[in-house]
Amino acid sequence: MTAIVVTGLGVAAPTGIGVETHWSAILAGRSAIGPITRFDASGYPTRLAGEVPDFVARDRLPGRLIPQTDHWTHLGLATAQDALDDAKVVTSDLPEYQMAVVTAGSSGGTEFGQREIERLWRDGPQHVGAYQSIAWFYAATTGQISIRHGMRGPCGVICTEQSGGLDILGQARRLLRSGSRLVVAGGTDASLCPYGLVAQIAHGRLTTCGDNARAYLPFDADASGYVPGEGGATLILETAESMRARGVDQHYGTILGYHATFDPRPGSGRPPTLESAAAGALADAGLRPDEIDVVFADAVGDPALDHAEATAITKIFGPYGVPVTAPKTMTGRMYAGGATLDVATALLALRDQVIPPTTGVYSPAPRNRIDLVGAYPRQDRLRHAMVLARGHGGFNAALVIGRQLTAHDDQGEATWRK
Amino acid sequence: MAEVTLDDLRRILRDCAGQDESVDLDGDIADLLFAEIGYDSLAMLETVSRVEREFGTSIPDEAVQEMVTPRTTLAYINRRLAEDTAGSAA
Numbered sequence: 247m248t249a250i251v252v253t254g255l256g257v258a259a260p261t262g263i264g265v266e267t268h269w270s271a272i273l274a275g276r277s278a279i280g281p282i283t284r285f286d287a288s289g290y291p292t293r294l295a296g297e298v299p300d301f302v303a304r305d306r307l308p309g310r311l312i313p314q315t316d317h318w319t320h321l322g323l324a325t326a327q328d329a330l331d332d333a334k335v336v337t338s339d340l341p342e343y344q345m346a347v348v349t350a351g352s353s354g355g356t357e358f359g360q361r362e363i364e365r366l367w368r369d370g371p372q373h374v375g376a377y378q379s380i381a382w383f384y385a386a387t388t389g390q391i392s393i394r395h396g397m398r399g400p401c402g403v404i405c406t407e408q409s410g411g412l413d414i415l416g417q418a419r420r421l422l423r424s425g426s427r428l429v430v431a432g433g434t435d436a437s438l439c440p441y442g443l444v445a446q447i448a449h450g451r452l453t454t455c456g457d458n459a460r461a462y463l464p465f466d467a468d469a470s471g472y473v474p475g476e477g478g479a480t481l482i483l484e485t486a487e488s489m490r491a492r493g494v495d496q497h498y499g500t501i502l503g504y505h506a507t508f509d510p511r512p513g514s515g516r517p518p519t520l521e522s523a524a525a526g527a528l529a530d531a532g533l534r535p536d537e538i539d540v541v542f543a544d545a546v547g548d549p550a551l552d553h554a555e556a557t558a559i560t561k562i563f564g565p566y567g568v569p570v571t572a573p574k575t576m577t578g579r580m581y582a583g584g585a586t587l588d589v590a591t592a593l594l595a596l597r598d599q600v601i602p603p604t605t606g607v608y609s610p611a612p613r614n615r616i617d618l619v620g621a622y623p624r625q626d627r628l629r630h631a632m633v634l635a636r637g638h639g640g641f642n643a644a645l646v647i648g649r650q651l652t653a654h655d656d657q658g659e660a661t662w663r664k
Numbered sequence: 665m666a667e668v669t670l671d672d673l674r675r676i677l678r679d680c681a682g683q684d685e686s687v688d689l690d691g692d693i694a695d696l697l698f699a700e701i702g703y704d705s706l707a708m709l710e711t712v713s714r715v716e717r718e719f720g721t722s723i724p725d726e727a728v729q730e731m732v733t734p735r736t737t738l739a740y741i742n743r744r745l746a747e748d749t750a751g752s753a754a
Contacts, residue, residue: 308682308685309683310702310703311682312682313679313681313682314706373717375680375713376707377706379706
């Protein structure tokens with residue numbers, strides 16, 4: 247089967263806007279976690295977050311779209327544009343029905359929705375804007391990207407919380423195998439408004455720690471929950487053939503394997519299924535565990551969930567069998583945006599042959615028998631990376647990525663096609 | 665009697681539906697189709713709703729179909745406002 251390549255990246259993360267800005271912040275171990283500034287959060291139990299700095303919608307988006315869409319869609323539109331530019335896509339050269347858009351979001355347009363709900367209760371129904379009908383719901387970002395770039399191929403949105411950021415890449419691969427030539431696959435979330443934060447606080451996994459450096463410590467003995475983050479990344483996926491047909495050769499890497507599972511219901515006594523997701527992605531990629539050189543962990547920051555993840559990793563790779571990292575310690579947990587950003591970061595790790603750090607974790611819980619990469623980047627020979635994600639409610643996904651294709655791979659592919 | 669001017673319409677459009685960079689909204693737009701200056705049916709619904717609130721009138725949703733250019737829109741709205749005034753005077 248033809249290779250699936252990633253030809254473009256767009257990033258808007260707490261660690262910065264733009265692929266290289268984000269990557270250099272991550273390698274330098276610069277945490278972007280700080281007090282929430284998008285609203286006055288002083289009265290809430292969680293007051294820290296990873297916010298996207300210096301994002302000015304007016305500089306990045308058509309003026310018409312700004313009042314019509316939520317901040318989360320602004321980030322999705324901006325990263326989609328950056329990714330298309332990065333991939334040197336000229337949309338007018340491609341058949342409109344063979345360009346697809348798949349995004350992941352886990353909270354929709356909460357900030358926009360809150361504003362309109364406030365108008366409803368304060369001023370009455372006549373004061374609710376018409377754009378509320380399209381701005382809040384999960385598919386809004388997909389729809390706006392599709393309209394803006396004239397992409398009329400299969401479009402959709404996947405709402406599986408953090409896993410969605412990987413599930414979109416599985417879905418993009420399906421579309422490329424069934425006739426689409428190019429897929430814009432983006433995960434973004436931005437829910438740092440009172441309504442959005444309260445919804446997140448309700449499930450009890452946000453930290454209440456007020457110390458930037460101690461608030462989000464996955465796999466640490468002092469793990470206390472996680473810090474929410476906003477932003478995400480958009481990837482351009484194509485088959486190697488479609489990429490070359492455009493006269494482009496430059497790409498970040500390949501999507502080799504994907505698998506998703508759903509956990510048994512709580513109280514069933516059966517174990518969670520992250521391990522099956524990881525094993526399934528390996529099998530799908532046709533790789534052995536020892537061919538994976540780094541795992542980007544889901545890293546919830548909850549002691550029990552961290553232990554469950556460490557156990558899944560250990561069962562497949564053996565105790566301390568593979569380097570594990572969680573650069574999301576620097577961004578907070580960005581839900582659907584987080585997993586897609588991890589894939590972008592992992593592609594850069596393969597490109598530069600360096601594993602990004604996990605900041606702040608100085609006393610890993612000994613029961614988690616994993617080789618957690620610490621506060622500094624680790625140079626290593628990296629052939630393949632695995633990214634793990636768990637979505638609240640029982641979703642699990644794993645993705646395996648590889649390095650850029652070489653002339654040798656092309657030969658192999660050509661031989662295979664005969 | 666209150667009358668909605670082209671400048672009022674420009675202000676309301678900008679405020680509620682934004683502005684396309686490729687369009688000079690301050691230029692001679694009276695006879696351009698809304699589609700040409702970047703406003704779709706949802707933008708018109710929102711605009712009409714703002715006019716209703718600001719000028720204290722009521723405009724049926726179907727009327728949006730008549731509002732294809734700023735000129736036809738202003739004509740419709742101002743006719744409506746004149747009818748309101750006549751109605752309350754009678």
